[in-house]
Amino acid sequence: MNELKGLNIVWLSETDLTNLNAGEGESNYIDVKKFKRDGIEYPYVSGQAMRFYLKEAMRRSLEDKEYMCIPNDKGETCGDIKKCIMCDLFGFMTTVKGKGAVTRVSPVKVSPAIGMLPFDENAASGGADFLTRRHRVSEGTKMEGDIVNVEIGTNIYKGGVSIDMVRVGSNEKIDEERRAVSIENVVDVSEKKKRVKKMLEALRYLTDYSKQARLLTDFSPDVIAISLQNKYAHRLQKLFELYDGREVNIQRLNEILDDVSDYSDKILFGMVSGIVKNETEVKKAVEAKGISVKTPSKVLNEAMELV
Numbered sequence: 001m002n003e004l005k006g007l008n009i010v011w012l013s014e015t016d017l018t019n020l021n022a023g024e025g026e027s028n029y030i031d032v033k034k035f036k037r038d039g040i041e042y043p044y045v046s047g048q049a050m051r052f053y054l055k056e057a058m059r060r061s062l063e064d065k066e067y068m069c070i071p072n073d074k075g076e077t078c079g080d081i082k083k084c085i086m087c088d089l090f091g092f093m094t095t096v097k098g099k100g101a102v103t104r105v106s107p108v109k110v111s112p113a114i115g116m117l118p119f120d121e122n123a124a125s126g127g128a129d130f131l132t133r134r135h136r137v138s139e140g141t142k143m144e145g146d147i148v149n150v151e152i153g154t155n156i157y158k159g160g161v162s163i164d165m166v167r168v169g170s171n172e173k174i175d176e177e178r179r180a181v182s183i184e185n186v187v188d189v190s191e192k193k194k195r196v197k198k199m200l201e202a203l204r205y206l207t208d209y210s211k212q213a214r215l216l217t218d219f220s221p222d223v224i225a226i227s228l229q230n231k232y233a234h235r236l237q238k239l240f241e242l243y244d245g246r247e248v249n250i251q252r253l254n255e256i257l258d259d260v261s262d263y264s265d266k267i268l269f270g271m272v273s274g275i276v277k278n279e280t281e282v283k284k285a286v287e288a289k290g291i292s293v294k295t296p297s298k299v300l301n302e303a304m305e306l307v
């Protein structure tokens with residue numbers, strides 16, 4: 001295998017009736033974040049919240065000697081990428097004694113999770129109505145009997161992660177004389193791989209999203225594709241487009257798989273049944289590219305072995 005430059009993961013996850021936004025402030029109404037496309041509202045979970053969920057899943061699986069710092073009251077982290085898995089993978093902006101403000105660009109890029117089905121059941125979307133119930137539930141008492149209303153909905157969300165493999169466990173060094181940038185490894189290759197594996201593992205065990213005490217749901221991947229690339233690119237993120245409610249656009253799937261195959265040593269695909277309508281066609285199309293379709297957990301395990 002060539003040197004791994006990029007690792008992309010894109011997935012679909014069906015959620016039950018839930019609200020996945022972190023409840024901020026003391027507002028007694030927590031709405032679902034929404035965006036509009038062609039006049040129709042879709043829910044989404046911010047990239048910031050997704051990063052938080054990923055970090056928390058990783059924190060749960062920390063082993064002896066592994067370290068992830070906890071941000072201080074100003075939200076600043078330790079900035080020690082040799083020691084701290086979180087600062088290394090997720091970047092930081094912090095002040096270091098004697099150095100002033102130091103910024104690290106996150107080698108792990110996380111997309112917002114985007115709802116693929118309209119939020120409003122009255123939206124003209126053909127066939128998606130059974131998934132888009134809209135309710136308000138009382139989330140029980142909070143601070144002196146205050147009732148908190150949480151807007152909730154079901155959906156199929158698309159999530160994505162892209163890892164800049166070269167920048168994991170390394171720093172960019174600017175050579176002033178040559179006016180060039182070089183990469184300086186801070187940890188050895190095995191530690192680098194261990195960190196990336198930890199992140200992949202976290203995707204299997206995503207659980208720490210908000211409001212799970214009353215709105216338990218599973219947000220881990222139901223349909224997933226992972227590319228191990230010898231170029232750094234985000235193209236795989238375009239793989240899934242759903243139309244007619246739950247049908248995967250097969251032509252798009254083919255086009256993106258062709259594109260990404262050009263610079264990937266391996267593309268993995270996993271799917272559980274009952275998520276997308278045309279799963280037989282999806283399976284056929286993927287297998288026609290020489291990629292076998294497994295379960296999402298098998299695929300994540302295989303990616304961990306290949307890293």
Ligand SMILES: [Zn+2]
Nearest residue numbers: 069078084087
């Ligand atoms: Zn840290």
